Amino acid sequence: MLAEALEHLVAGIVSNPDDVSVRDKDLRRGRLLEVRVHPDDVGKVIGRQGRTAQALRTVITALAGKEQVRIDFVDVDRPRRR
Numbered sequence: 001m002l003a004e005a006l007e008h009l010v011a012g013i014v015s016n017p018d019d020v021s022v023r024d025k026d027l028r029r030g031r032l033l034e035v036r037v038h039p040d041d042v043g044k045v046i047g048r049q050g051r052t053a054q055a056l057r058t059v060i061t062a063l064a065g066k067e068q069v070r071i072d073f074v075d076v077d078r079p080r081r082r
Contacts, residue, residue, distance in 0.1 A: 030068025
């Protein structure tokens with residue numbers, strides 16, 4: 001549910017919503033939501049001084065409740081880590 005909510009929020013911000021994907025990983029210390037966007041949209045997702053990224057993190061943290069969630073923003077040109 002968190003990944004879908006984050007993908008919906010990010011798709012509304014960017015110019016290339018088809019390139020938005022959110023990958024959900026379970027780690028020892030909680031969940032990791034990895035957001036991939038088009039290289040032209042990285043600045044829009046991060047925002048001035050990181051305000052947009054911080055606002056997205058705040059919304060997702062509120063939705064997560066007590067669950068630990070970390071969000072990483074990357075562009076689609078960057079290779080995936082395995």
